[in-house]
Amino acid sequence: QVQLVESGGGLVHPGGSLRLSCVASGNILNIYDMRWFRQPPGKQRELLATITNGGSAKYVESVKGRFTITRDNAKRTIYLQMDSLEPEDTARYYCNADLDPVDSHYEEEHWGQGTQVTVSS
Numbered sequence: 860q861v862q863l864v865e866s867g868g869g870l871v872h873p874g875g876s877l878r879l880s881c882v883a884s885g886n887i888l889n890i891y892d893m894r895w896f897r898q899p900p901g902k903q904r905e906l907l908a909t910i911t912n913g914g915s916a917k918y919v920e921s922v923k924g925r926f927t928i929t930r931d932n933a934k935r936t937i938y939l940q941m942d943s944l945e946p947e948d949t950a951r952y953y954c955n956a957d958l959d960p961v962d963s964h965y966e967e968e969h970w971g972q973g974t975q976v977t978v979s980s
Contacts, residue, residue, distance in 0.1 A: 861885035861969055863954045868974030871944055875978070879939040881954030881971055886961035893937045893957075895928060897950035897976075904953065910937060944978045951975050 867879040883890060892911055898904040908928040909917045916928050927940040937954065954971040 861887055861958065861960055861967070863956055863969050863971035865952065865954045865971045865974040868952060868976045870977045870979065872980055873945055873978055875944050876940070876942045877944065877976060879941065879952055879954075879974060879976075881937045881939075881956075883935040883956055883958065883969075887935070888959040888961045890932070890935060890959075891957040891966070893930060894955040895926075895937070895939045896953040896955055897948075898953065898973075899950040902950075907952075908939065941976070944976075946978045949976060949978050 862884050863881055865879060865881045867877060869877060871877055890912065892909055894909045895907045896904050897907055907919055907922050908926060910928045910930050914930065918926060925941065925943045928937060930937040951973040953973045956969050957966060958969060959966055
């Protein structure tokens with residue numbers, strides 16, 4: 860089975876940095892767009908950044924200039940470098956991917972379980 864597993868979350872002071880990772884595992888033929896989302900408690904999940912298989916990245920305005928999404932296709936991993944963190948960034952952060960499982964005829968969307976980021980003094 861295909862799995863996405865996030866890591867790197869934790870507690871950080873305002874102005875600090877964290878780097879999140881998301882590793883795709885399982886019998887995967889192709890991975891297309893991958894994304895980072897976040898969901899603060901009691902709020903809607905929001906898209907933060909998208910990266911294509913070729914490495915083209917897009918960001919929402921609220922994180923542009925502070926967050927950087929990258930990917931390593933050989934490791935089937937994406938990263939989210941988060942700098943200048945603020946309390947408003949506190950949320951559970953989720954990895955998302957469009958991919959082709961080896962044993963499926965259909966492209967699927969998969970989600971990780973998320974990793975908690977808390978920004979507090």
